Amino acid sequence: MAKINRKDLRRKQIIEAAIDVFGNGNFHEASITEIARKANISEGTIYFYFKNKEDLFFAIPAQKIEEFCEELEFQLEGIQDAFNKLKKYTWFYLFHFKTNPAYARSLMLEMHVNKNFYNSKTSVQSKRATDKALEIIRQGQEEGLFRKDIDEEVIQALLLGMLEYRVTKWVLKDQAYDLLENYGDICEVIFNGIKSSENI
Amino acid sequence: MAKINRKDLRRKQIIEAAIDVFGNGNFHEASITEIARKANISEGTIYFYFKNKEDLFFAIPAQKIEEFCEELEFQLEGIQDAFNKLKKYTWFYLFHFKTNPAYARSLMLEMHVNKNFYNSKTSVQSKRATDKALEIIRQGQEEGLFRKDIDEEVIQALLLGMLEYRVTKWVLKDQAYDLLENYGDICEVIFNGIKSSENI
Amino acid sequence: MAKINRKDLRRKQIIEAAIDVFGNGNFHEASITEIARKANISEGTIYFYFKNKEDLFFAIPAQKIEEFCEELEFQLEGIQDAFNKLKKYTWFYLFHFKTNPAYARSLMLEMHVNKNFYNSKTSVQSKRATDKALEIIRQGQEEGLFRKDIDEEVIQALLLGMLEYRVTKWVLKDQAYDLLENYGDICEVIFNGIKSSENI
Amino acid sequence: MAKINRKDLRRKQIIEAAIDVFGNGNFHEASITEIARKANISEGTIYFYFKNKEDLFFAIPAQKIEEFCEELEFQLEGIQDAFNKLKKYTWFYLFHFKTNPAYARSLMLEMHVNKNFYNSKTSVQSKRATDKALEIIRQGQEEGLFRKDIDEEVIQALLLGMLEYRVTKWVLKDQAYDLLENYGDICEVIFNGIKSSENI
DNA sequence: AATGAATGAGCCTTCATTCAT
DNA sequence: GATGAATGAAGGCTCATTCAT
Numbered sequence: 001m002a003k004i005n006r007k008d009l010r011r012k013q014i015i016e017a018a019i020d021v022f023g024n025g026n027f028h029e030a031s032i033t034e035i036a037r038k039a040n041i042s043e044g045t046i047y048f049y050f051k052n053k054e055d056l057f058f059a060i061p062a063q064k065i066e067e068f069c070e071e072l073e074f075q076l077e078g079i080q081d082a083f084n085k086l087k088k089y090t091w092f093y094l095f096h097f098k099t100n101p102a103y104a105r106s107l108m109l110e111m112h113v114n115k116n117f118y119n120s121k122t123s124v125q126s127k128r129a130t131d132k133a134l135e136i137i138r139q140g141q142e143e144g145l146f147r148k149d150i151d152e153e154v155i156q157a158l159l160l161g162m163l164e165y166r167v168t169k170w171v172l173k174d175q176a177y178d179l180l181e182n183y184g185d186i187c188e189v190i191f192n193g194i195k196s197s198e199n200i
Numbered sequence: 201m202a203k204i205n206r207k208d209l210r211r212k213q214i215i216e217a218a219i220d221v222f223g224n225g226n227f228h229e230a231s232i233t234e235i236a237r238k239a240n241i242s243e244g245t246i247y248f249y250f251k252n253k254e255d256l257f258f259a260i261p262a263q264k265i266e267e268f269c270e271e272l273e274f275q276l277e278g279i280q281d282a283f284n285k286l287k288k289y290t291w292f293y294l295f296h297f298k299t300n301p302a303y304a305r306s307l308m309l310e311m312h313v314n315k316n317f318y319n320s321k322t323s324v325q326s327k328r329a330t331d332k333a334l335e336i337i338r339q340g341q342e343e344g345l346f347r348k349d350i351d352e353e354v355i356q357a358l359l360l361g362m363l364e365y366r367v368t369k370w371v372l373k374d375q376a377y378d379l380l381e382n383y384g385d386i387c388e389v390i391f392n393g394i395k396s397s398e399n400i
Numbered sequence: 401m402a403k404i405n406r407k408d409l410r411r412k413q414i415i416e417a418a419i420d421v422f423g424n425g426n427f428h429e430a431s432i433t434e435i436a437r438k439a440n441i442s443e444g445t446i447y448f449y450f451k452n453k454e455d456l457f458f459a460i461p462a463q464k465i466e467e468f469c470e471e472l473e474f475q476l477e478g479i480q481d482a483f484n485k486l487k488k489y490t491w492f493y494l495f496h497f498k499t500n501p502a503y504a505r506s507l508m509l510e511m512h513v514n515k516n517f518y519n520s521k522t523s524v525q526s527k528r529a530t531d532k533a534l535e536i537i538r539q540g541q542e543e544g545l546f547r548k549d550i551d552e553e554v555i556q557a558l559l560l561g562m563l564e565y566r567v568t569k570w571v572l573k574d575q576a577y578d579l580l581e582n583y584g585d586i587c588e589v590i591f592n593g594i595k596s597s598e599n600i
Numbered sequence: 601m602a603k604i605n606r607k608d609l610r611r612k613q614i615i616e617a618a619i620d621v622f623g624n625g626n627f628h629e630a631s632i633t634e635i636a637r638k639a640n641i642s643e644g645t646i647y648f649y650f651k652n653k654e655d656l657f658f659a660i661p662a663q664k665i666e667e668f669c670e671e672l673e674f675q676l677e678g679i680q681d682a683f684n685k686l687k688k689y690t691w692f693y694l695f696h697f698k699t700n701p702a703y704a705r706s707l708m709l710e711m712h713v714n715k716n717f718y719n720s721k722t723s724v725q726s727k728r729a730t731d732k733a734l735e736i737i738r739q740g741q742e743e744g745l746f747r748k749d750i751d752e753e754v755i756q757a758l759l760l761g762m763l764e765y766r767v768t769k770w771v772l773k774d775q776a777y778d779l780l781e782n783y784g785d786i787c788e789v790i791f792n793g794i795k796s797s798e799n800i
Numbered sequence: 801a802a803t804g805a806a807t808g809a810g811c812c813t814t815c816a817t818t819c820a821t
Numbered sequence: 822g823a824t825g826a827a828t829g830a831a832g833g834c835t836c837a838t839t840c841a842t
Contacts, residue, residue: 586754
């Protein structure tokens with residue numbers, strides 16, 4: 001058992017270094033040599049734990065998404081209505097990337113935009129996170145809280161599109177401001193739209 | 201003048217080939233050799249018209265965005281209220297990428313996500329397109345059509361985030377469906393949000 | 401003694417795996433890892449029994465040639481004249497490789513052609529087999545059965561050259577036919593040459 | 601036309617360096633870097649003229665065999681009977697390798713023994729040389745000079761097997777003696793076999 | 801005796817860029 | 822203006838070998 005932990009530890013050690021390096025440029029700019037140096041191991045060792053560069057690359061979200069989903073479940077516990085669940089989802093989504101900026105760069109600037117990733121096994125895992133949003137949206141529709149006349153995928157796109165957009169701009173601007181600063185407005189506009197209520 | 205036109209023609213000829221090649225993979229996968237072959241010129245010639253590979257890469261949106269803005273102005277002509285302007289903006293945004301899929305791939309999967317692009321001169325041009333959305337939003341707020349209690353940048357993120365999200369997923373799915381098919385729902389949800397009106 | 405036997409057993413177990421793996425490609429394509437896997441031991445253990453990869457490689461013929469010579473002596477027992485001895489040699493040579501195809505590949509395509517092998521201790525052992533042919537040739541010359549006007553090494557080259565040539569083509573053609581099918585013709589032509597007897 | 605010659609010259613320049621380097625070790629031991637250095641060009645240039653390392657490797661016999669066949673035709677001109685043709689073939693075969701020792705090493709120790717070579721296009725070319733021997737053998741059989749009761753392929757194996765064997769041993773012994781020194785004996789034994797004529 | 805994780809040197813190959821023609 | 826041969830740096834990856842356990 002001690003041995004298993006050691007191997008797992010090495011893997012995480014390599015992934016952690018990879019997040020750093022991949023986060024500092026794109027897939028092609030990142031070099032195995034640099035990852036090895038940052039992880040304080042030899043290049044060969046990386047290939048003992050990962051099949052190739054892409055395998056290591058996709059191992060990053062594979063692990064991070066699992067962490068995200070686990071903590072998300074924890075955060076949602078005790079909340080029952082879809083309104084508050086979705087607000088919590090929104091908050092935790094932003095919080096998660098705020099506290100993992102290097103990973104945010106990798107995910108937003110590289111993976112979400114990588115065709116191979118989209119067809120990889122990891123991407124299936126990644127659906128767990130977006131499916132959770134869909135699940136809450138459906139619950140809201142059934143509870144009569146969210147509109148039923150709109151395709152649920154459009155609603156999902158509204159939510160996730162906005163969130164990804166904001167995280168992406170944030171990393172492109174070098175995380176120069178607080179990602180959570182407009183959290184209130186974001187929820188407001190998602191639920192009530194941009195139209196002035198004076199017009200009702 | 202004849203000479204200038206000829207130079208411009210060559211440039212466009214190269215850019216057109218570049219859109220094709222860059223659209224078929226990412227920046228690093230695209231090769232100058234292939235672009236040259238597709239444009240029926242030699243590699244050396246490319247370096248007569250463009251400083252380097254990145255310069256050529258960024259010349260693509262520089263030209264396309266100009267086209268977009270020009271046609272957008274034309275499409276908006278005669279429309280006066282912010283509501284219908286924003287709907288038109290939404291429609292034309294989706295239409296533009298629907299009819300330029302290779303460019304859509306390049307822009308969404310590469311440029312929007314490229315730090316150098318973000319700091320490049322071209323990116324300033326690219327702001328013309330997003331600023332136009334902001335302008336309409338502001339007009340709407342002043343007209344009392346759009347809410348003033350929400351930061352205009354959040355509203356912009358709602359709109360553009362969703363649009364980018366949908367275009368991105370569309371190219372990742374190989375343009376397998378009609379990008380405009382949910383246009384109605386998209387407008388609805390932007391203006392009125394996702395909350396059921398039964399709850400008011 | 402039990403211990404010595406155990407060591408020998410391990411050695412043979414490794415050599416047997418090595419014959420398989422080396423026979424499936426060339427020296428450089430064969431990997432220690434694969435040999436270890438096939439022998440059901442770890443890579444480290446191989447280095448307990450053999451100094452390095454080449455040492456293991458050359459241990460293959462060292463063992464196989466010993467087997468060849470032992471059985472050859474047995475096959476020659478009771479045969480007295482050089483004619484029949486040489487025919488038997490020819491037959492057993494072909495039979496031996498027919499029944500050891502993986503080893504045939506290694507020996508013909510790799511060792512016979514390897515400078516280090518030629519200068520190795522194993523190669524000296526390998527001379528035992530070719531010397532046996534020379535011995536029979538000399539006996540034949542003394543008995544007046546074989547011509548004396550021809551350098552014995554040329555005769556040896558005629559015999560072994562042809563045999564190696566046929567075994568080599570056979571393994572290059574993936575052992576697709578019976579190596580012994582032309583045994584009769586082979587003997588005939590060695591003894592009587594290619595000239596038509598009509599011309600005498 | 602000047603340009604074409606220049607390209608051909610470069611190719612030959614690279615091939616000449618490759619013969620040297622490949623002749624000094626095996627395929628895997630030879631390095632592109634060294635070939636480039638010996639040819640006084642950069643590594644990249646090699647890849648402009650050859651697809652990859654193996655392509656360059658096989659280009660060696662592709663050229664040398666052509667040279668061999670051309671000169672062979674020239675040497676055979678004016679000789680009419682199969683006897684003397686075969687003797688000339690034998691002589692020229694040995695002469696050719698005597699005067700191209702580095703190539704002899706490459707061909708005998710590497711290519712003749714390389715499965716990929718055997719399946720390559722070059723190998724088809726290489727059949728031109730061995731087919732010429734077969735052609736002479738058939739002519740001899742028809743003229744009643746060579747025996748018809750022996751499979752022609754066995755006769756070919758007798759001839760080529762012996763020749764390859766002698767060239768191979770010669771290069772393995774570092775060309776320490778004259779490859780042609782036993783030429784007379786070699787012809788004798790091929791035509792008349794090893795059996796003493798006293799026995800007829 | 802045995803393991804197998806770790807090493808690290810070394811090699812093929814790609815490709816943006818240059819420059820003589 | 823245009824060509825395309827030549828460059829050379831850089832990087833992913835393999836694998837024989839070692840050594841702590």
